[in-house]
Amino acid sequence: MKMLTTSKSDIALAAAALAGGALVAFPTETVYGLGGDAFSGSALARIFDAKKRPRFDPLIIHIADLSTLDKIVLWEALDNNARKKLDLLAEKLWPGPLTFILPKRPEVPGLATAGLSTAAVRFPSHPVAQNLIRLFQGAAAAPSANLFGCLSPTKAEHVREQLGDKVDYIIDGGRTNLGVESTVLDLCAPLPTILRPGGCPREEIEAVIGTVGTGPVPSGPAAAAAGGQPSPGMLKSHYAPLTTLVLHPAGKLRDIPEKKDEGKLYFKTPAGKTPLSENTRILSASGDTVEAAANLFEMLHQLDSLGLRLIHAEETPQDGLGEAINDRLRRASVSRTPLPECALAGKDTGQFRPGR
Ligand code: TXA
Ligand code: MG
Numbered sequence: 001m002k003m004l005t006t007s008k009s010d011i012a013l014a015a016a017a018l019a020g021g022a023l024v025a026f027p028t029e030t031v032y033g034l035g036g037d038a039f040s041g042s043a044l045a046r047i048f049d050a051k052k053r054p055r056f057d058p059l060i061i062h063i064a065d066l067s068t069l070d071k072i073v074l075w076e077a078l079d080n081n082a083r084k085k086l087d088l089l090a091e092k093l094w095p096g097p098l099t100f101i102l103p104k105r106p107e108v109p110g111l112a113t114a115g116l117s118t119a120a121v122r123f124p125s126h127p128v129a130q131n132l133i134r135l136f137q138g139a140a141a142a143p144s145a146n147l148f149g150c151l152s153p154t155k156a157e158h159v160r161e162q163l164g165d166k167v168d169y170i171i172d173g174g175r176t177n178l179g180v181e182s183t184v185l186d187l188c189a190p191l192p193t194i195l196r197p198g199g200c201p202r203e204e205i206e207a208v209i210g211t212v213g214t215g216p217v218p219s220g221p222a223a224a225a226a227g228g229q230p231s232p233g234m235l236k237s238h239y240a241p242l243t244t245l246v247l248h249p250a251g252k253l254r255d256i257p258e259k260k261d262e263g264k265l266y267f268k269t270p271a272g273k274t275p276l277s278e279n280t281r282i283l284s285a286s287g288d289t290v291e292a293a294a295n296l297f298e299m300l301h302q303l304d305s306l307g308l309r310l311i312h313a314e315e316t317p318q319d320g321l322g323e324a325i326n327d328r329l330r331r332a333s334v335s336r337t338p339l340p341e342c343a344l345a346g347k348d349t350g351q352f353r354p355g356r
């Protein structure tokens with residue numbers, strides 16, 4: 001694995017590597033992605049292997065040019081109404097943290113889409129992601145660059161810790177600014193439906209196309225393996241630290257006594273509670289959901305490295321990015337069997353304490 005900068009020559013090198021079938025982790029405005037050529041079966045297989053990701057969990061295909069949609073989308077299978085909504089949303093909210101589920105062309109390898117007749121497509125706004133994909137002149141399948149089921153990476157260092165030599169290059173573009181993954185919107189459903197809340201708030205989507213539905217409650221790996229859910233990646237337990245996380249209703253966290261071996265993750269500064277212990281993190285002092293989303297995974301990474309017995313967290317308001325934050329916190333609080341890949345990796349860092 002080689003670390004790259006965001007210089008022109010490094011991005012050119014990474015683009016050539018993608019074209020040659022290599023795996024390149026790169027920053028996006030949400031989290032780091034583990035990129036490979038979406039039309040190369042062997043690159044796709046390497047992505048699943050590197051992440052230890054089950055093959056029933058489809059990948060998001062990243063583009064940097066609207067015309068690339070023609071290589072991915074089976075337009076004749078998308079009804080006129082959905083097409084209009086796509087055009088409106090793409091005009092207002094792309095490039096950005098919004099992923100569309102659209103009918104796929106037969107040329108898109110089934111491995112990228114877990115054998116579904118649809119593909120997930122996103123046009124990221126991050127300049128490094130855009131330059132890389134444009135120079136590559138293709139489409140990059142890129143799941144979040146973490147081991148399956150584990151915390152998503154918001155820094156190049158997180159990618160290096162989790163994936164190491166399983167990735168050929170990591171472009172270090174500093175911290176990602178949004179911090180939660182893109183919103184996944186199914187445009188093939190009769191009513192456009194949010195399958196995964198994320199970096200594009202529901203309100204912004206509804207301002208463009210009116211009311212959208214909410215995806216089914218995730219039903220766990222067994223149901224997913226049986227193909228029993230429309231968004232196969234939406235597992236109940238996901239995006240989780242290794243330390244057990246207990247989620248409390250908003251405002252209840254301040255009443256829990258401080259303990260040496262327990263951490264706390266506040267949404268905002270609790271009234272009248274100073275000083276706070278070193279095991280405490282505050283997502284946003286002023287209670288701003290955008291700032292909170294940007295800090296979420298980084299602070300979970302930090303608390304997870306402290307060797308605590310428990311992390312207590314609190315729900316945030318549900319508006320704006322709060323919906324995505326609450327979704328990730330709920331998934332992080334679900335107990336996991338079998339253990340996630342980061343627990344089994346046995347890496348010698350706090351985050352990879354084996355056996356939990
Ligand atoms: O922000 C993001 O979306 C990041 C960055 C790197 O762009 N990527 C990301 O990808 O989060 P990933 O692979 O970790 O999440 C993809 C999720 C799947 O788990 C699944 O829930 C949904 O997108 N998905 C993908 N293809 C789908 C399909 N055809 N139908 C329904 N859901 C799909
Ligand atoms: Mg992911």
